[in-house]
Amino acid sequence: MFHYKSNILSVYFFLLFFKLIIAATFATAQGSGTPLTGGPDPNPTASLPPNNRSTHYNQIGWYAFFGTVKLSSKFGLHTEYQFRRNNLVTDWQQGLLRVGINYQVNPRVLLRAGYAWAETYAYGDIPINALGRSFTEHRLFQMAQLSHKEGLLELQHRFMLEQRFVGRYSSAAVEKEDEFPFMHRARYMIRMQAPLKGREIKDKTAYAALYNEIMIGFGKIVNANIFDQNRIGLLVGYRFSKTLRVEGGYLNQTLQFGRLINGCNIFQSNSGLIVNTNFNF
Numbered sequence: 001m002f003h004y005k006s007n008i009l010s011v012y013f014f015l016l017f018f019k020l021i022i023a024a025t026f027a028t029a030q031g032s033g034t035p036l037t038g039g040p041d042p043n044p045t046a047s048l049p050p051n052n053r054s055t056h057y058n059q060i061g062w063y064a065f066f067g068t069v070k071l072s073s074k075f076g077l078h079t080e081y082q083f084r085r086n087n088l089v090t091d092w093q094q095g096l097l098r099v100g101i102n103y104q105v106n107p108r109v110l111l112r113a114g115y116a117w118a119e120t121y122a123y124g125d126i127p128i129n130a131l132g133r134s135f136t137e138h139r140l141f142q143m144a145q146l147s148h149k150e151g152l153l154e155l156q157h158r159f160m161l162e163q164r165f166v167g168r169y170s171s172a173a174v175e176k177e178d179e180f181p182f183m184h185r186a187r188y189m190i191r192m193q194a195p196l197k198g199r200e201i202k203d204k205t206a207y208a209a210l211y212n213e214i215m216i217g218f219g220k221i222v223n224a225n226i227f228d229q230n231r232i233g234l235l236v237g238y239r240f241s242k243t244l245r246v247e248g249g250y251l252n253q254t255l256q257f258g259r260l261i262n263g264c265n266i267f268q269s270n271s272g273l274i275v276n277t278n279f280n281f
Helices: 002-030
Strands: 053-070 075-086 091-106 109-120 135-150 153-166 182-195 205-218 227-239 244-261 264-280
Touching: 053 091, 053 244, 091 135, 182 227, 205 244, 227 264
Parallel strands: 053 264
Antiparallel strands: 053 075, 075 091, 091 109, 109 135, 135 153, 153 182, 182 205, 205 227, 227 244, 244 264
16 A cells, blocks of 8 residues: 555656746746846846856765654654865865754655755855855755665655745845845655665665756746756665664766856866765664
8 A cells, every 4th residue: 555655646746846847947938037146147048059058077075964863653853964065075165954854654755844054155166156255045845755665676756845045145245145035946866775785775784876866946036047956976885773874975966057157057067975974863
């Protein structure tokens, strides 16, 4: 019965996600192409020549701590903090704090809602902020995670909606962000993992994992492009016990700026190391 209900939910969330993409496409056609941060964009999307893009490369290191505290048979508390570094460890890229309440519908379906705080720094050749400054973002989020197993392979589908208040500076004269435009973002991640020995991931078991996540902006204020990010990770991990699991490996983050520079789409291709430490209490 759980397997049947999970399949129905998977179909529902897939349809919802694609509906949001369609809505984002229409919103982009009708929207103003407001840039993410800094002042007004002097190069509107309508004047952009096709395939006019510039890609910049950074070497990153993401080091994350996740903690889940079980409050009852259905409810739990989710906490995490991510140290996201540029040049692997030496410089800040972003700091991300996320907290939420979990609701376990059944063994295959997990719901979560909560709040996230992010501080993005001026890193790389071209900073994300048009004035070359760091900026703060506040988010509300809702998540549904569907899990199932096919032979040795464990699969997770994570659907997330975010309501984002992204800090920006109205002019170079102000010292702190004085505007927080409201934006929407939809995220979908698929993760696959399998034990490196045996038929299941249990205590004292090594495993390999692969995931891919896409992020799409939508709504009236949708930036210059609806595509936001794509992330790919290839990991090797070890489950010490039900309480502790550690994994690490390769990460690539493709990021598109929400503003144009000299009529050009700016992309970042950020690749490097990712290390996750997971606690369950």
